[in-house]
Amino acid sequence: MSFSRRIYVPRTFGLGIGCLCVMPALYPLNMPTWVWVLFFASGFAWPQLAYLRSSRSPYPYRAERRNILMDSVLGGFWAATLQFNPLPAIIIVSMMTMNNVAVGGAKMLLRGLVAQCVGIVISWLMFGIAFNPETTSIQLYACLPILILYPFTVGMISYRMATTLAAHKRAFSALSRTDSLTGLLNHGSWKDLLQLSFHTCKHTHADATLALIDIDHFKRINDTYGHIVGDSVLRQFSIALKENLRAEDLAGRYGGDEFCVILPNRSLAQTQEIMERLRHRCCDFRYPDAPELRFSLSIGLASCQAAFTDASMWLNEADKALYIAKNTGRNKISIGSGDLLANTVLGEP
Numbered sequence: 001m002s003f004s005r006r007i008y009v010p011r012t013f014g015l016g017i018g019c020l021c022v023m024p025a026l027y028p029l030n031m032p033t034w035v036w037v038l039f040f041a042s043g044f045a046w047p048q049l050a051y052l053r054s055s056r057s058p059y060p061y062r063a064e065r066r067n068i069l070m071d072s073v074l075g076g077f078w079a080a081t082l083q084f085n086p087l088p089a090i091i092i093v094s095m096m097t098m099n100n101v102a103v104g105g106a107k108m109l110l111r112g113l114v115a116q117c118v119g120i121v122i123s124w125l126m127f128g129i130a131f132n133p134e135t136t137s138i139q140l141y142a143c144l145p146i147l148i149l150y151p152f153t154v155g156m157i158s159y160r161m162a163t164t165l166a167a168h169k170r171a172f173s174a175l176s177r178t179d180s181l182t183g184l185l186n187h188g189s190w191k192d193l194l195q196l197s198f199h200t201c202k203h204t205h206a207d208a209t210l211a212l213i214d215i216d217h218f219k220r221i222n223d224t225y226g227h228i229v230g231d232s233v234l235r236q237f238s239i240a241l242k243e244n245l246r247a248e249d250l251a252g253r254y255g256g257d258e259f260c261v262i263l264p265n266r267s268l269a270q271t272q273e274i275m276e277r278l279r280h281r282c283c284d285f286r287y288p289d290a291p292e293l294r295f296s297l298s299i300g301l302a303s304c305q306a307a308f309t310d311a312s313m314w315l316n317e318a319d320k321a322l323y324i325a326k327n328t329g330r331n332k333i334s335i336g337s338g339d340l341l342a343n344t345v346l347g348e349p
Contacts, residue, residue: 001055003060010154012048018146069112073115185250193250211301225290301336
């Protein structure tokens with residue numbers, strides 16, 4: 001239907017103003033009254049009928065493409081009926097060609113040319129074959145409005161379509177990078193950004209900390225309360241996570257009930273404080289339909305160290321820390337062995 005609405009405006013405007021272009025060439029031919037009735041119906045009634053057909057069709061897009069072919073049939077018919085008076089005939093044919101190419105490219109162009117030929121043959125069968133090479137000054141001036149206004153209208157519509165498509169492309173790009181349930185980055189996008197963050201840290205020697213987060217006993221929540229409640233827990237957790245992070249922090253859903261966060265320009269101590277706040281907030285979560293429901297977090301932290309040669313080593317260090325947190329009682333934060341060793345060498349607790 002959006003396609004039909006976009007076509008409706010240029011069709012209504014183009015055919016309406018096209019009547020002004022064609023009338024001075026049709027008038028000297030002394031056509032019968034029914035031809036003039038058909039002429040005005042083509043210019044003013046057909047756009048409304050075409051939109052009505054497409055809007056009531058179960059397949060509006062297909063119906064509108066058929067309407068466009070009918071435009072070409074009418075264009076060919078009136079070009080031949082005008083005895084191919086050069087200026088108005090060329091304008092009619094070029095309008096139809098412009099529409100066909102804009103809608104369906106080369107394939108629609110060929111179909112449109114065939115439809116125009118059908119219209120020409122119908123006119124020849126009705127009025128005979130004739131050619132009038134003379135264009136009067138009145139006909140020339142009558143054609144000026146459509147020569148100026150119609151390309152402007154088509155250009156504005158094309159511009160709006162291009163901006164709309166660009167916005168849709170950005171939206172689809174964002175959707176392809178995010179997890180639909182939580183709104184966080186998906187696994188693939190987050191892994192790509194992990195590589196970029198690692199190389200940035202290596203080149204700038206800036207601090208950065210990686211956090212892997214697991215919701216404790218999440219399978220038990222799904223088995224006990226159902227997947228709808230489980231999904232609600234994931235959404236609530238993602239909200240809490242985003243509220244505790246900065247805009248530049250990169251949070252993603254690593255898989256299932258496991259989440260990951262890259263915190264650039266954050267020391268291990270700063271990240272530990274942030275994760276501790278997040279852990280306490282999740283412990284205080286209450287689900288309205290199941291007030292007895294509780295959930296906690298196990299978190300593994302690892303800073304980006306000079307000894308790491310690739311991002312997978314950094315991720316593996318955080319994963320080991322998470323494994324320790326899960327296997328030593330859960331509901332706690334664990335630090336990677338490399339960071340513990342560095343703190344011991346520096347004399348920190």
